[in-house]
Amino acid sequence: MRIVRLALPGEPYGRVQDDTVHLLSGPPWLGGGPTGQLVPLDSGQLLAPVVPSKIVAIGRNYAAHAKELGHDVPSEPLLFLKAPSAIVGPGAPIRVPSVSARVEHEAELALVIGKRCKRVAEAQALEHVFGWTVLNDVTARDLQKKDVQFTRSKSFDTFCPVGPWIETSLDVADVEVSARVDGVVRQRGRTRNMIFPVPMLISYVSCMMTLEPGDVITTGTPEGVGPLVPGNVLETAVEGIGVLRNPIVADDES
Numbered sequence: 001m002r003i004v005r006l007a008l009p010g011e012p013y014g015r016v017q018d019d020t021v022h023l024l025s026g027p028p029w030l031g032g033g034p035t036g037q038l039v040p041l042d043s044g045q046l047l048a049p050v051v052p053s054k055i056v057a058i059g060r061n062y063a064a065h066a067k068e069l070g071h072d073v074p075s076e077p078l079l080f081l082k083a084p085s086a087i088v089g090p091g092a093p094i095r096v097p098s099v100s101a102r103v104e105h106e107a108e109l110a111l112v113i114g115k116r117c118k119r120v121a122e123a124q125a126l127e128h129v130f131g132w133t134v135l136n137d138v139t140a141r142d143l144q145k146k147d148v149q150f151t152r153s154k155s156f157d158t159f160c161p162v163g164p165w166i167e168t169s170l171d172v173a174d175v176e177v178s179a180r181v182d183g184v185v186r187q188r189g190r191t192r193n194m195i196f197p198v199p200m201l202i203s204y205v206s207c208m209m210t211l212e213p214g215d216v217i218t219t220g221t222p223e224g225v226g227p228l229v230p231g232n233v234l235e236t237a238v239e240g241i242g243v244l245r246n247p248i249v250a251d252d253e254s
């Protein structure tokens with residue numbers, strides 16, 4: 001099942017079937033069901049398919065990426081939060097802030113929580129996932145290196161493109177995660193190379209904070225991160241989900 005959110009009045013969620021969207025009465029992870037209303041898939045621009053209460057991100061979850069940034073492989077997951085206000089949907093511009101001289105892409109597989117969970121065991125973790133989407137953990141690398149905290153470098157407005165949709169049935173044990181800039185492949189990794197696999201991450205995060213339906217965990221980026229400059233077009237993809245396309249603009253461009 002493929003879930004989208006459309007830029008129509010009320011910004012409705014919908015379930016995609018061929019070229020038609022079956023509108024839902026609310027987010028499906030909160031019990032939204034079919035309203036009976038059908039619209040063509042191209043009747044409204046796609047919005048980010050989820051509006052989470054929090055985005056929990058995992059740093060350095062691929063050994064080759066930890067190495068390219070000059071870090072050792074962590075002994076337990078490195079967590080940080082991205083502000084939900086940073087989210088933008090497919091097609092929306094990513095704005096390069098004038099205070100950063102180095103904004104980089106981080107292609108990632110992200111998951112959307114379907115059922116509230118607290119201290120969930122690894123064996124039950126995937127039962128709490130609603131579905132899977134593509135996320136780019138855009139980062140002001142110079143500010144990340146300068147600041148002790150990741151907050152500023154990870155949470156500028158537009159630094160969290162998500163989409164184009166949520167795919168509910170996907171085996172994520174070994175799928176390709178990639179980024180292209182202007183058609184040139186920059187990142188191409190596989191989820192089987194994660195240091196901490198997805199069920200462990202959900203269990204680990206849920207031991208600290210309650211995960212609410214609609215919350216997002218983004219699972220880390222493979223190697224190959226690199227700069228984004230105004231004029232670029234970024235394509236982030238996860239095999240089995242789709243391609244998330246976003247143009248890069250300067251912060252003062254409309």
Ligand code: ZN
Pocket residue numbers: 057058059106108137220221
């Ligand atoms: Zn990341």
